[in-house]
Amino acid sequence: EVQLLESGGGLVQPGGSLRLSCAASGFTFSIYAMSWVRQAPGKRLEWVSMITGSGSSTAYADSVEGRFTISRDNSKNTLYLQMNSLRAEDTALYYCAKADCGSISCYTRDHWGQGTLVTVSP
Amino acid sequence: DIQMTQSPSSLSASVGDRVTITCRASQNINKYVNWYQQKAGKAPKLLIYTASSLQSGVPARFSGSGSGTDFTLAISSLQPEDLATYYCQQSYGAPDTFGQGTKLEI
Numbered sequence: 001e002v003q004l005l006e007s008g009g010g011l012v013q014p015g016g017s018l019r020l021s022c023a024a025s026g027f028t029f030s031i032y033a034m035s036w037v038r039q040a041p042g043k044r045l046e047w048v049s050m051i052t053g054s055g056s057s058t059a060y061a062d063s064v065e066g067r068f069t070i071s072r073d074n075s076k077n078t079l080y081l082q083m084n085s086l087r088a089e090d091t092a093l094y095y096c097a098k099a100d101c102g103s104i105s106c107y108t109r110d111h112w113g114q115g116t117l118v119t120v121s122p
Numbered sequence: 123d124i125q126m127t128q129s130p131s132s133l134s135a136s137v138g139d140r141v142t143i144t145c146r147a148s149q150n151i152n153k154y155v156n157w158y159q160q161k162a163g164k165a166p167k168l169l170i171y172t173a174s175s176l177q178s179g180v181p182a183r184f185s186g187s188g189s190g191t192d193f194t195l196a197i198s199s200l201q202p203e204d205l206a207t208y209y210c211q212q213s214y215g216a217p218d219t220f221g222q223g224t225k226l227e228i
Contacts, residue, residue, distance in 0.1 A: 045158075045166065045209055045220040061217055095165060107213035108156050110177065112165035 002026040002111040004096045009116030016086050020116055022079040022096030030054070030074040033099035033106045036081045038092035039115075048094070049081060053102035064090075086120045093117050124148050124212050128221035135228060141197045143224045145210035148191075154214035155193045157186055160223075161206045170195065172213075202228055 008020040020036070036048040049070040050059045058070050069082040079096055093115040099106035125148035135141050145155060157170040168177045170186035173193055183198040197204055205228050210221040 044222045045211070047218050047220075059216060097166075100171070105216070107154075107211070107216075107218035108168070108171050109166075110168045110171075112167070114165050 002098065004098065004111060004113035006094065006096045006113045006116035009094065009118045011119045011121065012086055013122055014087060014120055016120070017082070017084045018086065018118060020081040020083065020094055020096075020118075022113055024077045024079065024096075024098070027098070027111075029072075029077040031102050033102050033104065034072060034079045035097045035099060035109060036070065036079075037095045037097050037109070037112075038090075038118075039095070040089075040092040043092075045095075046092075047107075050099075050104060051079070052104050057104045059104055083118070086118075088120050091118060091120045123217055124151060124214065124219055126210055126212055126219055126221040128208075128210055128224050130224060131222065132225040132227065135200050135226065137200055137202060137228060139200045141200055141204075141226065143195045143208055143210075143226075145188075145193045145195070145221050146191055147193075147212055147214075150190050151212050151214035153189045154212055155186070155188065156211045156213055157184075157195045158209045158211065159204075159206045160209065166209065169208075200228060204228065 003025045005023045035050040067085045071080045095115045096113040097109035098111040100108045100110045153173040158166040160166045174186045207223045
């Protein structure tokens with residue numbers, strides 16, 4: 001059974017940093033692209049960042065480019081999102097999601113974690 | 123970015139009803155639409171991929187259709203457990219984008 005377990009969310013002041021983690025199990029982690037997708041309260045889902053199975057390619061939404069960094073450790077079956085220079089508009093529930101293939105253009109996400117809440121507030 | 127617009131934004135129906143939700147893309151996206159179900163307080167769940175393919179384990183009462191710019195998610199006989207918000211997503215190009223959601227009330 002595929003399981004994705006996010007952690008690392010919390011309350012942070014504007015301009016601060018957080019590192020999210022997503023522990024994966026139940027599938028061959030290194031084969032599949034992984035994404036972070038967020039959902040602000042009452043808002044639609046918004047893709048944030050993506051990384052290929054090998055970790056060689058990454059992509060970011062314009063809204064987080066230059067502030068967020070996605071990475072993965074295939075030896076630990078773990079996905080990360082380093083978030084710097086956080087803004088109030090980054091407040092959201094952040095989901096880790098598995099793609100159905102390994103490349104940077106794999107946008108279909110067949111398994112999702114339960115999410116970790118990030119709140120950016122003074 | 124490709125905009126995805128769903129209608130209606132909310133829908134009330136009864137058990138056993140046939141329900142349809144539509145999604146319109148701002149440009150031709152071939153058949154690259156996915157549909158997700160999100161129950162309150164839960165993670166999204168993939169229902170339909172590439173417009174009409176049923177994800178493994180999803181009940182056959184769910185179906186999808188469409189191509190180009192107009193797409194439809196149908197539930198043939200509504201069940202109480204179908205209470206959720208439904209999102210379409212275009213997987214045609216980067217960045218992939220989601221509709222605003224359709225909240226289904228039973």
